Amino acid sequence: MKSLYWVLMVCTAFWVGLDANRLGVKKGRLRGNPLDLSIALWVTLSLALPVIGLPCYLLTRGKYRAIRSASLTPAVPVGTPPAVARD
Numbered sequence: 003m004k005s006l007y008w009v010l011m012v013c014t015a016f017w018v019g020l021d022a023n024r025l026g027v028k029k030g031r032l033r034g035n036p037l038d039l040s041i042a043l044w045v046t047l048s049l050a051l052p053v054i055g056l057p058c059y060l061l062t063r064g065k066y067r068a069i070r071s072a073s074l075t076p077a078v079p080v081g082t083p084p085a086v087a088r089d
Contacts, residue, residue: 015049018059025066032069037062 022041032038037058039047047055 011049011052014052014056015045018048018056019045021063022059022066025063025070026073027066032062032065035062035065 019041022044027039027041027044029038029040029043044055044059048059049055
């Protein structure tokens with residue numbers, strides 16, 4: 003039973019690392035937030051203290067998703083014709 007626990011914790015920490023990498027998590031992106039951590043710290047926290055680390059990551063994940071979606075949104079909608087200057 004203990005081995006199942008450890009396998010689950012390692013898999014969860016691995017997922018946290020992959021997901022954080024996909025979202026572009028970097029220290030300093032959530033200015034002023036005490037949970038503004040790097041990917042390595044998120045993985046370490048989810049391995050060392052999974053009861054605290056995983057819920058904190060899941061709560062912070064939404065903020066990282068919002069930052070990522072804001073940076074992927076084009077300034078001009080796709081398909082908009084270019085502006086033509088008229089004299």
